[in-house]
Amino acid sequence: MVVADEPERPRRRVGGPQRRRQQFLVRRLIGVGVGLAFLILIVIGIRGCLEARSDRALRSYTADVATIMQQSEQSGKDFFNLLNSSTGSSSSSLDAQQEVLRQRDTSQTLLDRAESTSTPGQMHDAQNAVVQTLTLRRDALSSIAQNVTQATARTQTGNAISAITNAMGSLYASDVLWTQIGKPEIENVLNDEGVDATPLPGGKFMPANATDYLNQTTLITKLNALTGQTATTGGTHGLQLDSTTIGSTQLNPDSTTTVPADSQEIDIGVTNSGDADETGISVNVTVGGSTLTGQLPALSAGESGTVKIPLTSKPTPGTDTTVQVVVNPVPGEQLTDNNQATYTVVFGP
Numbered sequence: 444m445v446v447a448d449e450p451e452r453p454r455r456r457v458g459g460p461q462r463r464r465q466q467f468l469v470r471r472l473i474g475v476g477v478g479l480a481f482l483i484l485i486v487i488g489i490r491g492c493l494e495a496r497s498d499r500a501l502r503s504y505t506a507d508v509a510t511i512m513q514q515s516e517q518s519g520k521d522f523f524n525l526l527n528s529s530t531g532s533s534s535s536s537l538d539a540q541q542e543v544l545r546q547r548d549t550s551q552t553l554l555d556r557a558e559s560t561s562t563p564g565q566m567h568d569a570q571n572a573v574v575q576t577l578t579l580r581r582d583a584l585s586s587i588a589q590n591v592t593q594a595t596a597r598t599q600t601g602n603a604i605s606a607i608t609n610a611m612g613s614l615y616a617s618d619v620l621w622t623q624i625g626k627p628e629i630e631n632v633l634n635d636e637g638v639d640a641t642p643l644p645g646g647k648f649m650p651a652n653a654t655d656y657l658n659q660t661t662l663i664t665k666l667n668a669l670t671g672q673t674a675t676t677g678g679t680h681g682l683q684l685d686s687t688t689i690g691s692t693q694l695n696p697d698s699t700t701t702v703p704a705d706s707q708e709i710d711i712g713v714t715n716s717g718d719a720d721e722t723g724i725s726v727n728v729t730v731g732g733s734t735l736t737g738q739l740p741a742l743s744a745g746e747s748g749t750v751k752i753p754l755t756s757k758p759t760p761g762t763d764t765t766v767q768v769v770v771n772p773v774p775g776e777q778l779t780d781n782n783q784a785t786y787t788v789v790f791g792p
Contacts, residue, residue, distance in 0.1 A: 512646035519648030572625030680775035685712035
């Protein structure tokens with residue numbers, strides 16, 4: 444019996460719908476991968492552009508500050524060259540005031556430029572230090588200009604000289620602020636960001652012997668020379684501080700002195716140690732931060748006198764108080780080391 448062949452079953456196509464789904468998923472994953480890669484490239488590109496822009500901003504800021512501080516440093520050199528000028532014989536206190544005002548205007552211009560400089564966010568702290576530095580310099584020069592005329596007068600000079608001394612302290616502080624905060628902060632940011640930028644200048648306003656200008660006797664000598672004050676008579680000119688007494692107690696610069704709490708005045712012994720007569724002799728006394736002034740109309744050569752200054756304000760009894768006495772140099776005086784003394788005083792109960 445012949446068995447008829449069974450009809451051939453249709454072969455199942457390998458893959459079929461399942462394979463199509465797999466291929467679709469593969470193509471989809473490839474598309475996602477390409478898109479993701481493209482997105483990463485875009486992000487990298489944008490980041491590179493932002494980093495490049497940030498680097499340019501940091502370089503630009505540093506270059507601007509470097510220029511400003513270089514010019515401020517030069518202004519300081521010009522100012523102290525003026526203060527050390529040996530041509531004062533042809534000047535007056537008004538001429539000196541105008542010169543200082545010119546330096547003040549320069550500092551104001553530099554401050555304005557610093558305040559308008561585009562500042563990257565990373566430089567916020569540095570920018571504050573730069574602005575404060577230039578503000579101190581502008582304000583100090585303003586104070587010096589306002590007081591230089593009175594400071595070089597022959598009488599009633601105490602407050603003006605104290606104001607100029609304080610202004611010198613502000614200039615000194617501006618150098619500390621720049622060299623210890625402003626400049627290091629800029630350099631640290633550049634180092635952290637890996638940015639090479641314009642080297643920053645020293646930027647100091649005051650000369651190497653800055654602390655000399657915090658001394659009142661040095662300042663008075665410089666101001667007298669600057670404004671052309673010279674001795675009106677020949678011979679050697681000089682004053683010296685002999686003694687300082689509060690109440691009935693003489694002060695000792697080498698130890699703490701206790702004085703009566705009810706003392707009403709401070710007496711300053713002064714001698715004309717030169718061989719020329721002097722007039723308009725003034726003494727400044729700083730008691731716990733308050734400045735007092737006294738005068739003697741005249742002292743002949745070799746003569747001694749006493750400047751009596753009322754104690755209009757006294758510190759809290761029982762506390763250590765610094766008392767500084769400065770006999771202001773007269774025109775033509777060369778030696779000023781013996782014109783001043785500093786004491787530690789306790790006003791008794």
